[in-house]
Amino acid sequence: MPFRAPDQHGVTPQRKGRFPGFNVLDSVDAWDDVTAGVVLHRLVPPADLTFFTPPEAAIAGRLLDLLLAQDGEPRVPVLALVDGRLAAGETDGWHYDDLPQDAQAWRDTLGFLDADARDAHGLGFAELDEPAQAAIIQAVQDRTRDGQDWHRWAAARSWSLWTRYACTAFYSHPWAWNEIGFPGPAYPRGYLNPGVNAREHWEVAEQDALDPVPFAARVERERHEHQRLLTPEESP
Known part of the structure; x- marks a missing residue:
């Protein structure tokens, strides 16, 4: 089983997300070792930069x-x-x-x-x-x-x-996947339940599929910001 730090569960950027309880790393054991290693490595990038001064x-x-x-x-x-x-x-x-x-x-x-x-x-x-x-x-x-x-x-x-x-x-990065509800690599597990609004058992429903802010209001808010x-x- 690939190592997963306990503080990396269900993290989303800035704690924002629309799929409550979803954690893509819950599926890590379904991935092959190479894929799991690549994805988990992104959680612990090197502390020191090597390209930028x-x-x-x-x-x-x-x-x-x-x-x-x-x-x-x-x-x-x-x-x-x-x-x-x-x-x-x-x-x-x-x-x-x-x-x-x-x-x-x-x-x-x-x-x-x-x-x-x-x-x-x-x-x-x-x-x-x-x-x-x-x-x-x-x-x-x-x-x-x-x-x-x-x-x-x-x-x-x-x-x-x-x-x-x-x-x-x-x-x-897996945190961004948590934010958008992306369940990660399909290989080797695959998908068995394709279709509009169909979900696999490891996927989570979106908290609110309707945007809570009307489009015109969003435009005006962003203009002011x-x-x-x-x-x-x-x-x-």
């Missing part, structure tokens, strides 16, 4: 947290997972022909964020407060909408680089 790690950590809205514990260790991929040269198998290889592109784009922060605020990116960091990142995304460049490259290229690595790392991040609060 300390200044780069400070920038990348804030960038990844803001992209994924990880603003509280427990966090999926996305920075460590991305660092491990880049250190091992585990890319997507391709890169844009007008960008360098992913590892160098990460170093360059983190440097661009830091340069933008120093130009705008006289401080490094990691030294800024969250609203200022969010504004700099948002400015990059805004440039993607009409094909503008950001520093030497198309802004969309840098945005794609960040979000591909961020989302791959986040959704490779976005504006709050871009506009520092005035001191009383």
Whole structure:
């Protein structure tokens, strides 16, 4: 039986989830040993980073947290997972022909964020407060909408680089699987009960299949939150 730390039961990022009681690690004994080893290894990433330098790690950590809205514990260790991929040269198998290889592109784009922060605020990116960091990142995304460049490259290229690595790392982690009710690898167990709203005995029903916040209200809420991040609060 693969080892499972007792404090890793049913954890979801920031304790948020819609599948109460669901814990993908309850199925670990149904996986083959290689699969179980790969998945469980993601729960204990190396404590020390091997690709990013300390200044780069400070920038990348804030960038990844803001992209994924990880603003509280427990966090999926996305920075460590991305660092491990880049250190091992585990890319997507391709890169844009007008960008360098992913590892160098990460170093360059983190440097661009830091340069933008120093130009705008006289401080490094990691030294800024969250609203200022969010504004700099948002400015990059805004440039993607009409094909503008950001520093030497198309802004969309840098945005794609960040979000591909961020989302791959986040959704490779068992805590994210708990959040979305994903029961993990199908091999070798397989699925016996396919169909709409059909569940296997190890799956858990969603707590509320209807979104509790109407779409229009969600849009308005996010618009106000976005504006709050871009506009520092005035001191009383």
